[in-house]
Amino acid sequence: MYRTIARRLWIMLFALATPALAVADNTNGVSPDPAGIELASVHAAVADLDSGTVLYRKHERRVVPIASVTKLMTAMVVLDSGEPLGESLTAVKRDTPAANNAFTRIRIGSRLPRGDLLRLALMSSENHAAYLLARHHPGGFSAFVEAMNAKAAALGMHDTRFVGPSGLDTGNRSTAADLLVMLRAAEEYDTIREYTQTRRFLANFQHPGYTLHYGNTNVLVYRDHWDVGLSKTGYLNEAGRCLVMVTEIDGRRIGMVLLNSFGKRSPMGDAGRIRNWLRTGHGGAIAQAARQYEQRRAAAFEQTQHAEASIQ
Template identity: 50%
Template sequence: MLYALSGTLLGAYATESSLDPQRNRSGIQLGAVKAAIVELENGETLYSKHSDWITPIASITKLMTALIVMQGPQDLEEWVVIPTPDRETSKNAYSRIRIGSQLKRRDLLRLALMSSENLAAYTLAASYPGGVTAFVDKMNSTAKALGMNNTHFVDASGLSVGNVSTAADLVKLVQAVSRYGNIREYSTTPRYTAYFRKPRYSLGYGNTNRLVHRQSWDIELSKTGYITEAGRCLVLLSKFEGREVAMVLLDAFGKHTPIGDAGRVKRWLATGNSGTVAGAALQYEMNKAKEYPN
């Protein structure tokens, strides 16, 4: 599937960084087709790879969903009824949540972020004033206000291939959502048990990013994403040498490649050499790059 591009294709490049002036700028290799690595405080791009290529973003969408919820007028402590999902959600996403039961809005948001629960994300949109249509309109107007000019949303979960963005645009979203302590906390919760009512039952959830379980990582924000058209995606905010670095890794092969890419970025920042990428991931990257005009 081809997506229109705006602006000049930047390709892959690395720039000088205050993080490590001695780092080898050519020593990084990633499996993700599109990527942006940015020091958040000063907005300095440490590395960029096809960061303006427009692509489906799958459940990375839920970061914008979280932003709309946090900026909205609704009480996070309100109990929300789980509605019958729309066709897209019911067709493409399995959920253990019982239709008609209730869960607090804050818990719906936590589940949408940490475990990428699609029905939870849909419920947040459906319970918004004006419903799903108003919620998605707000997502798009907020994207425009943030300067995310190559971004468009059609649903709150990311199940639709119509949710598209770029790595560069998503850095702007990371900058916006990182201001909210709840989003940071909810997205990095390793495990959580949600308690529903009417009827009463509980469900346990785990974070879809296994890096949040590792003490060797200081992760402050996290979101994974996957649909076939988007490939494997990972967005995270982590501290290196006391500085916050945002990683946007889009469209990678297999569930292990984004995690491996995050490790390669970490190694590159520390040593100047990321290490290599598996052959299957590199072949996927080459094939996907052919979908975009030169």
């Protein structure tokens, strides 16, 4: 009970935190200097979740598309609804076309328990599974999205907006700072921790009966030298490669938010650089191509900001 109260207090305090950077000593006595690490992710935030200390920030207040990181909020809304996870839901077609490629292997008309759909959305980032969870929510799709935004507001995620449950729409936007709050809130849910840690899952659909194999989109969950407590990946052209994760490093629970990273494996590489940085004070270098990518993305962001300001 006391741990739960402490977690909720941490969420409220972090949501109200100022942008000032706080750096704390790690268990090896090393005080990591932000100058000692370089990340391929354009936007990032790293925190010690036990102390509530923010260890690193990089463009953490920029509002950007977040792709399938969205599904952590989707999961919280599903679980908050109290609807039974064992209830079988029917796969239906989308009311409107998806904003981006929404390929799915789920057959229209087949059925799968709500809990299994939630697991697929979290561990394998199955977009149609997320859509079905919203469609079968009490009040329907619109009510689900409203609940997502209400949850974000309640958590103090004031720079966050959701327009759908999967993250395919670039209208789902947030900041690294807000997502660190969301990550911390999601960690309170045992089901979310369990489902995002799932390495592989065999989904047994009914009416018609068939099975589909799914794997986790975060390769770090397969590696025994990584203790991943919760994670979610994401990707859109506009959002880049994204990873949010809770992991234990030398006895410390570390929350990482890595957005708009260069290259398919770059978020995992950044996670490794963060771990090295916390242990030694040095994270290592990134490729020149990643630096150039960040420069292009930063320039594009500034152009967008100027264009929006001129319209207003």
